[in-house]
Amino acid sequence: MRATTHPVHGPSLAGTPAGERLDGLLLRRLAARIGPAGLRYALGHSTVADPAPVATLRFRDRRALAGLLLDPEVHFGDAYAEGRIEIEGDLVAALEAAYRTIADDGRAGPLAWLGTWRRHSLLRARSNVHRHYDIGNDFYALWLDRQLLYTSAYFESPELSLEEAQVAKMDHVCRKLGLRPGETVVEAGCGWGALALHMARRCGVRVRAWNVSHEQVVYARERARREGLADRVEFVEGDYREIRECCDAFVSVGMLEHVGRRSYEELGRVISGSLERAGGRGLLHFIGRDRPHPLNAWIRRRIFPGAYPPTLTEVGRGVLEPAGLSIVDVENLRAHYALTLRHWRERYERAVSDGRVGFDERFRRAWRLYLAGSEAAFRTGSLQLFQVTFAPSGLSTVPWTRRGLYADEAGLSWSAPRS
Amino acid sequence: MRATTHPVHGPSLAGTPAGERLDGLLLRRLAARIGPAGLRYALGHSTVADPAPVATLRFRDRRALAGLLLDPEVHFGDAYAEGRIEIEGDLVAALEAAYRTIADDGRAGPLAWLGTWRRHSLLRARSNVHRHYDIGNDFYALWLDRQLLYTSAYFESPELSLEEAQVAKMDHVCRKLGLRPGETVVEAGCGWGALALHMARRCGVRVRAWNVSHEQVVYARERARREGLADRVEFVEGDYREIRECCDAFVSVGMLEHVGRRSYEELGRVISGSLERAGGRGLLHFIGRDRPHPLNAWIRRRIFPGAYPPTLTEVGRGVLEPAGLSIVDVENLRAHYALTLRHWRERYERAVSDGRVGFDERFRRAWRLYLAGSEAAFRTGSLQLFQVTFAPSGLSTVPWTRRGLYADEAGLSWSAPRS
Numbered sequence: 001m002r003a004t005t006h007p008v009h010g011p012s013l014a015g016t017p018a019g020e021r022l023d024g025l026l027l028r029r030l031a032a033r034i035g036p037a038g039l040r041y042a043l044g045h046s047t048v049a050d051p052a053p054v055a056t057l058r059f060r061d062r063r064a065l066a067g068l069l070l071d072p073e074v075h076f077g078d079a080y081a082e083g084r085i086e087i088e089g090d091l092v093a094a095l096e097a098a099y100r101t102i103a104d105d106g107r108a109g110p111l112a113w114l115g116t117w118r119r120h121s122l123l124r125a126r127s128n129v130h131r132h133y134d135i136g137n138d139f140y141a142l143w144l145d146r147q148l149l150y151t152s153a154y155f156e157s158p159e160l161s162l163e164e165a166q167v168a169k170m171d172h173v174c175r176k177l178g179l180r181p182g183e184t185v186v187e188a189g190c191g192w193g194a195l196a197l198h199m200a201r202r203c204g205v206r207v208r209a210w211n212v213s214h215e216q217v218v219y220a221r222e223r224a225r226r227e228g229l230a231d232r233v234e235f236v237e238g239d240y241r242e243i244r245e246c247c248d249a250f251v252s253v254g255m256l257e258h259v260g261r262r263s264y265e266e267l268g269r270v271i272s273g274s275l276e277r278a279g280g281r282g283l284l285h286f287i288g289r290d291r292p293h294p295l296n297a298w299i300r301r302r303i304f305p306g307a308y309p310p311t312l313t314e315v316g317r318g319v320l321e322p323a324g325l326s327i328v329d330v331e332n333l334r335a336h337y338a339l340t341l342r343h344w345r346e347r348y349e350r351a352v353s354d355g356r357v358g359f360d361e362r363f364r365r366a367w368r369l370y371l372a373g374s375e376a377a378f379r380t381g382s383l384q385l386f387q388v389t390f391a392p393s394g395l396s397t398v399p400w401t402r403r404g405l406y407a408d409e410a411g412l413s414w415s416a417p418r419s
Numbered sequence: 420m421r422a423t424t425h426p427v428h429g430p431s432l433a434g435t436p437a438g439e440r441l442d443g444l445l446l447r448r449l450a451a452r453i454g455p456a457g458l459r460y461a462l463g464h465s466t467v468a469d470p471a472p473v474a475t476l477r478f479r480d481r482r483a484l485a486g487l488l489l490d491p492e493v494h495f496g497d498a499y500a501e502g503r504i505e506i507e508g509d510l511v512a513a514l515e516a517a518y519r520t521i522a523d524d525g526r527a528g529p530l531a532w533l534g535t536w537r538r539h540s541l542l543r544a545r546s547n548v549h550r551h552y553d554i555g556n557d558f559y560a561l562w563l564d565r566q567l568l569y570t571s572a573y574f575e576s577p578e579l580s581l582e583e584a585q586v587a588k589m590d591h592v593c594r595k596l597g598l599r600p601g602e603t604v605v606e607a608g609c610g611w612g613a614l615a616l617h618m619a620r621r622c623g624v625r626v627r628a629w630n631v632s633h634e635q636v637v638y639a640r641e642r643a644r645r646e647g648l649a650d651r652v653e654f655v656e657g658d659y660r661e662i663r664e665c666c667d668a669f670v671s672v673g674m675l676e677h678v679g680r681r682s683y684e685e686l687g688r689v690i691s692g693s694l695e696r697a698g699g700r701g702l703l704h705f706i707g708r709d710r711p712h713p714l715n716a717w718i719r720r721r722i723f724p725g726a727y728p729p730t731l732t733e734v735g736r737g738v739l740e741p742a743g744l745s746i747v748d749v750e751n752l753r754a755h756y757a758l759t760l761r762h763w764r765e766r767y768e769r770a771v772s773d774g775r776v777g778f779d780e781r782f783r784r785a786w787r788l789y790l791a792g793s794e795a796a797f798r799t800g801s802l803q804l805f806q807v808t809f810a811p812s813g814l815s816t817v818p819w820t821r822r823g824l825y826a827d828e829a830g831l832s833w834s835a836p837r838s
Binding site for chain 2: 100155156157158290291292311312313316317320321322324325326327328329330331332334335379380381382384386393394395396398400401402403405406407
């Protein structure tokens with residue numbers, strides 16, 4: 001690593017030899033803390049750089065640099081949003097480089113855990129969701145697909161459009177569950193309702209879909225009415241813990257991340273309670289980890305309050321095992337989420353360029369960082385995307401093989417006699 | 420439940436009213452302990468029966484009945500092997516009924532765990548394997564497929580023959596690993612060598628295959644020589660903990676059940692150490708559980724000393740997470756193991772009928788019970804069969820989808836560029 005120190009632009013020591021020395025010292029310390037990520041760090045004319053850097057982190061003032069040394073995770077996001085840290089070069093590549101270096105290091109402050117161990121009360125669950133999802137449907141409509149799916153798409157091939165890949169994701173879920181006309185489905189955490197409506201239309205099932213976000217439920221009900229599906233899809237404004245109904249299939253896409261770990265057993269009881277009927281099966285689709293680690297602190301504070309991406313092990317031990325559920329199939333789709341996020345970010349940036357995104361510059365930069373950081377996290381394997389299919393332990397109608405998922409048939413069969 | 424008490428054939432109280440009362444009492448107590456399994460229990464002319472029983476447990480003497488009440492798991496197997504308990508009716512159906520009832524109950528004595536928590540020393544690992552696998556190749560040749568695969572087959576459809584299904588299993592494993600000509604594979608626990616030879620012949624890879632069973636290694640080397648594969652497949656007589664080599668793919672089929680849980684982290688280190696090269700991936704195929712529970716005590720003592728079927732969670736937390744490995748795919752194939760066991764039992768019974776199985780009657784009955792009991796365990800979901808595919812966390816070449824597994828192609832691609 002080479003360090004070049006030039007005249008300095010710090011607020012009080014600007015241009016002085018002392019300020020120059022301080023900036024150089026802070027930059028070198030930061031570079032050492034992050035490790036050999038392949039980045040350049042710059043404040044005024046002072047720079048410190050790894051060999052062959054992929055991008056430059058430029059600090060607007062000395063406070064931004066010092067803050068990053070004191071509280072890296074949260075401060076970085078805030079300072080970036082405020083424009084006091086700028087990334088010159090490819091944003092995703094820069095974040096990816098940092099993620100890879102930090103992942104190798106494997107550090108996880110013990111205090112960082114505290115925030116995620118509290119049990120989510122119904123009230124807090126609602127407030128967490130409101131903060132994120134009730135920003136306004138119009139905002140999400142700017143960069144999600146037409147049907148407003150705010151979870152990973154499934155790209156049967158990487159060339160698919162986002163619209164196609166979101167439909168393919170819904171089909172993939174339906175095929176894994178082997179939904180048949182006349183069956184009933186419970187969906188926990190249904191977003192703007194696209195999957196519930198898709199299942200009803202494509203598979204002829206009846207759906208009760210739950211969501212605590214008032215804005216989303218209003219939107220989904222209106223869409224069901226408009227598409228003539230209101231008699232087959234009921235949107236319930238309520239928490240998954242209030243579910244008390246039997247069904248043939250239980251599905252939840254992108255909700256588990258928002259369920260506190262202390263509530264996992266309760267979720268398991270809700271699922272097994274809903275699958276008491278013979279032939280019941282379920283699917284959980286969630287952002288996860290390879291080993292336990294809290295979500296990035298800045299995203300947890302500013303973007304997704306209360307969110308936690310669990311390991312498969314945490315879901316097995318917390319949700320499925322105590323509920324007597326047997327894991328039938330697990331698919332890790334993290335590359336698909338990275339690609340989904342790239343589509344979202346491209347659409348988002350177009351909307352920003354066209355002046356279609358409201359809010360202030362700080363919000364717009366925060367959102368840019370969140371989308372780019374998430375893409376980098378999935379690309380580097382810091383985050384995973386798991387689809388877990390399960391059934392009550394000992395259920396005798398599990399599909400014989402998974403071939404039906406990939407043939408031009410109606411998906412898996414959960415009802416064929418075995419052998 | 421109705422109880423009918425007839426004249427009794429107990430050893431000392433035979434024919435007396437006191438003996439008659441005692442037998443009736445013991446039978447009723449046993450029926451109550453097992454629960455409503457749909458069985459009939461008989462000693463002499465005394466019987467107790469659930470409604471519509473599927474089979475009868477007949478006790479030859481009062482000691483057999485009393486022993487079952489005192490130590491059900493171990494005593495049942497021993498008494499059955501000695502012919503002091505007879506099952507009249509379908510053996511698998513009777514065991515299945517009992518498994519289902521006991522599973523609902525969910526009891527697991529805390530002491531039953533002790534035997535499985537000890538760390539397996541290299542010496543004990545060898546001795547455990549010798550006891551089971553060195554009974555003699557000739558014995559296994561009587562009822563396994565031609566290639567001597569002593570792990571679950573994969574029936575692409577239930578109509579496949581056992582020979583076809585074992586080849587399909589090997590192909591399924593090769594396709595999951597996406598083996599390419601010139602790559603290197605390490606196999607831990609290779610049995611009689613069929614998979615190692617199959618991978619070399621079918622995929623053009625070089626294999627180092629490890630096994631602690633001397634008899635099996637001798638057999639496998641001879642087969643490699645005979646088939647002209649000795650230059651590409653090396654069979655090493657040694658424990659997996661001695662593996663110190665890099666490879667493109669690590670595979671282990673049916674060994675994890677014999678690895679003590681205290682050695683899981685060590686196994687993880689061996690695996691991740693062998694997959695340091697870019698593009699490395701691995702597969703574990705093992706008998707497991709939906710929730711932690713020791714293997715049936717009788718099978719553990721008499722058939723598979725030291726064996727333990729782990730949950731996915733135990734494997735995740737014990738083997739994969741500490742080693743920095745990411746789960747890419749999990750498939751539960753328990754129905755395939757039930758069908759495999761049915762094939763094995765039918766072949767075994769034919770060999771017994773034809774007088775081709777040596778040993779004494781006690782051994783032959785023990786083996787019959789083991790095969791039937793295992794089939795019942797997989798049918799009821801008391802046991803599972805997991806295939807777990809994994810790769811070092813963050814590896815960027817995981818297959819895009821699983822379609823390649825089910826297309827007439829060469830399996831998954833672990834080397835294609837992503838998006």
